[in-house]
Amino acid sequence: MHPVTPHTGSIPTLRAQELGVREALRKSDWPRAGTLLRELTATQVERLLDRSDPKDVPVVFRLLDKDVAVDVFAAIEPRQQRDLIEGLQDDDVQELFGQLQASGQARLLDEMPAEVAQQLLASLPGSQRASAGTVLGYPAGSVGRRMRPVLIELRSEWTVAEALDAIREADIPERRQRFIARLPVVAHAHQLQGMIELSRLVTADQGATIESLMDTDVLAVLATEDDETAARLCAEHDLLALPVTDETHRIVGLLTVDQAFDILEEEESEDSQRAGGSTPLAQPYLSTPVKRLFRARIVWLLVLAIGAILTVQVLEVFEETLETMVVLSLFVPLLIGTGGNTGNQAATTVTRALALGDVRPRDVVRVLRRELLVGLSLGATLGALGLLVAGLVYSWDLGAVIGLTLLSVCTLAASVGSLMPLLAKKIGVDPAVFSNPFISTVVDALGLIVYFLIARLILGI
Template structure:
């Protein structure tokens, strides 16, 4: 009987998020899906071609915003130079304002830098490492959000996982920094660098994992909360941690 062969159609609501619907269509390998209204009446059809176009557009946006720019939405070589500049200038201004936090931190700890000049040598290393760790975590979680592997309700799970990842990375890099730096600049400086590396990596991984979830929870694009803002946050917070550890260990 036909009734025995019938099954509930895998449909998508008309007011559902387009990217989520596209990934659902692609993941389940449908050639097309019916689109229904709130009363489950068919109002249209969603094809795999539509899904692939939406996914490609979304991934282009994520890739651009991870690098601190807006998507061009047209071939690069045919895009006017002024348009490319406009796609980047806003983010650069935002990051420049954020970078003033780093300058303020350095100014606040000027006396400590004068007391132990060697501390200034490791500032680029520490903030660079922290920014990279945060970016890695943010990119991973943003991708997981896009694929539906992670939801905003998984924030605690993501935080606990990234804390462990950060601790592991920080321990490995911290021991290496302690040995190398201690052998050249003295073991007290080596201890400062090693401990800072441990704390900064843990902090950066945690922030990198949570910020995309925060963006998703307030209805913003998770990619916007990813790399550019994480780098700015980790730079300022990492320097504060660095100088506090140096003051404690070196007694300055």
């Protein structure tokens, strides 16, 4: 038997296959493309679809073997699933849909127009429809939407041997076996009493009772809890599975590590895209149609451009001052740029700290005190430099204006930048929505006012 060859590159590149498939598609050589695709695992095909031009996605999908197609369909993002479905026959759609887990069905239904969603739901057999219905009963963004079903429940009065027998008898399908690495222990009516890791069962004395071995000081979340919060708990406490319960302490599902990973990855992508001033794409970049990229960006650009009209108006107010001293206009980009950068730094740091739970809205006074100090220090350093450079090159009066403006703008920007995400969180909006570009726009207008007021005062115009 040969040893395993370790993977040495980055995420498996499969460059040859990918290029081959793309080449075959361009030549409309379907048999060749099909042959190449059949050499790939479902995960590899998923990767390839994530990197395919949007128009190629349905073509590739139709060339797949049925069982691979089902796995691939389950693995891609709901938005990609929706795009795919549009080009398929109703029968195929219903079959693919029926193969998804209840949580996957719920996420796809959220993406579909209401009437199509109704039809799809109606196409499911009774029991599946009921599970999908339960999941759909939890609000979007809740952990109830993302949890996995409980495959087996243990009883505290059982011995280890009895528990292991029960696990064997449960006849769990192979591809779901890895989700039983941490198991719930329940009393009557599915009341959660504790959790136990499978490894503990394997290593413990076979005659010991579950009660004597299980963790009873267990973290659990309500099914209505925010999915990101639940996923972070999972990560922070190194849990293989986090139990999800209803208000009556009944276990209704498990958030497994793999789901926690997916949730956190989605959240990070959303936060990062919002921080860059666009609407989250919710699908891989290369497989996103250009017109969808456009739509994700134009709304915020328009809002920001309209906000920036404020700066035109501020400058108009000070037009006379500008006419008297055109040299003042030379520093406008530098000053508002520095303000924007300082605001960005503070906003990004606080937004991330909020996401990690390191900072909470009630810490507003502590955060503000720190950012005022940081902003003042940054402003003093940059201001001294500005004073010196502008003073030497132009005049000491102008130097004083630039220096004082930098001091004020940095202090202002750090404070505004740190407060906005806290405010957003407080009123229940994603802190990343008050994103860096938005803060820059506010700081730009305020900074210009400060600049011209200081200029008028010192230069006496």
